[in-house]
Amino acid sequence: MLNYLWGLMIVIGIIVGIFNGTMANVGNAAINSSKEAVTLCVSMLGVMAMWTGMMQVAKKCGITSSLTKALRPVIRRLFPDIPEEHVVNEYIASNIIANILGLGWAATPMGLMAMRELRKLNGNSHIASCDMCTLLIVNISSLQLIPVNIIAYRSQYGSANPAEILAAGILATCISTLAGVIFAVTARKLGRRSS
Amino acid sequence: MNFLIYISDYIIPFVFFYIICMGLSSKTPVYDEFIEGAKDGFRVVKDILPTLIGLMVGVGILRASGALDMLSGLLAPITGKIGLAPELLPLVLVKMFSSSAATGLLLDIFKEYGPDSYFGRLASIILSSTETIFYTMAVYFMAAGVTKTRYTLAGALTATLAGTIASVIITNLVF
Numbered sequence: 001m002l003n004y005l006w007g008l009m010i011v012i013g014i015i016v017g018i019f020n021g022t023m024a025n026v027g028n029a030a031i032n033s034s035k036e037a038v039t040l041c042v043s044m045l046g047v048m049a050m051w052t053g054m055m056q057v058a059k060k061c062g063i064t065s066s067l068t069k070a071l072r073p074v075i076r077r078l079f080p081d082i083p084e085e086h087v088v089n090e091y092i093a094s095n096i097i098a099n100i101l102g103l104g105w106a107a108t109p110m111g112l113m114a115m116r117e118l119r120k121l122n123g124n125s126h127i128a129s130c131d132m133c134t135l136l137i138v139n140i141s142s143l144q145l146i147p148v149n150i151i152a153y154r155s156q157y158g159s160a161n162p163a164e165i166l167a168a169g170i171l172a173t174c175i176s177t178l179a180g181v182i183f184a185v186t187a188r189k190l191g192r193r194s195s
Numbered sequence: 196m197n198f199l200i201y202i203s204d205y206i207i208p209f210v211f212f213y214i215i216c217m218g219l220s221s222k223t224p225v226y227d228e229f230i231e232g233a234k235d236g237f238r239v240v241k242d243i244l245p246t247l248i249g250l251m252v253g254v255g256i257l258r259a260s261g262a263l264d265m266l267s268g269l270l271a272p273i274t275g276k277i278g279l280a281p282e283l284l285p286l287v288l289v290k291m292f293s294s295s296a297a298t299g300l301l302l303d304i305f306k307e308y309g310p311d312s313y314f315g316r317l318a319s320i321i322l323s324s325t326e327t328i329f330y331t332m333a334v335y336f337m338a339a340g341v342t343k344t345r346y347t348l349a350g351a352l353t354a355t356l357a358g359t360i361a362s363v364i365i366t367n368l369v370f
Contacts, residue, residue, distance in 0.1 A: 150301070
């Protein structure tokens, strides 16, 4: 996917550059952008390390595991086809909590383990189960409450108050997740009625 | 709706306060754990760097050649109808395919208009309220060996659309 997207960006950019006579800018932009990416990562290193450091403390003093427990009743309602004591409940809860806390790299492995277990529950079918659809829709609806990297980018590009978008972002995230959940629950009900 | 800006000022300090208080009261060695966790941050950024270089070069070329302005011009008639600025439609579309490519476009908006401009704020909020669709579906369904994804795409698009519309409305109300 990205191979085409990225390749097209470069090819189209250069072709347009030829027609616009902006080739000098194009060459400079390529060189400067690569340097800029490094500068950006250096400043992001600080913000990101601060965040993962705090999250490690949260994990060690039991905040994340109590959040995971608190999520159990929600998961029972969203994923009614999963047996109550099945391990996949834990995977899904950890996946959702990691997403909420902005630990995307920790969320994906948990999500993939959940998908593999859901596959077994689904009799190894190549057709997605309702639970799989719900898990994907919830993940894609974005759960992250504090977008650490966006705050880092904003501060790097000179924002007077990089965190000012937080509450607005949380509200928008909740709305997108709510829309996703309503869709998933409705689709599950309609599917059951028709079959 | 201005109170959302004031609340924002409290979120990060409050989260830190809560975590550290919980840590101290449960006798967790907070500083040692913080240092341990901060090392993960290096790993994360190290993984981001190559993709960021690639995509910032790509977007940089598109911007410098004038292709991004042409694209905005072409999209203007469509975006005018749905009330979204033509400068932002590429961001919303690209985000569905790749979140790192969308980051490249976000940084371009920060450079062109500034992070505290209307576009800068709206782009920040849109990106924090949506997630990449096709990439996530590919990775997750591959792990489950699923080829028929049923209503997942429709649901994901519904959530993304709701998040984007909400972002536009909230940005107009708050800032």
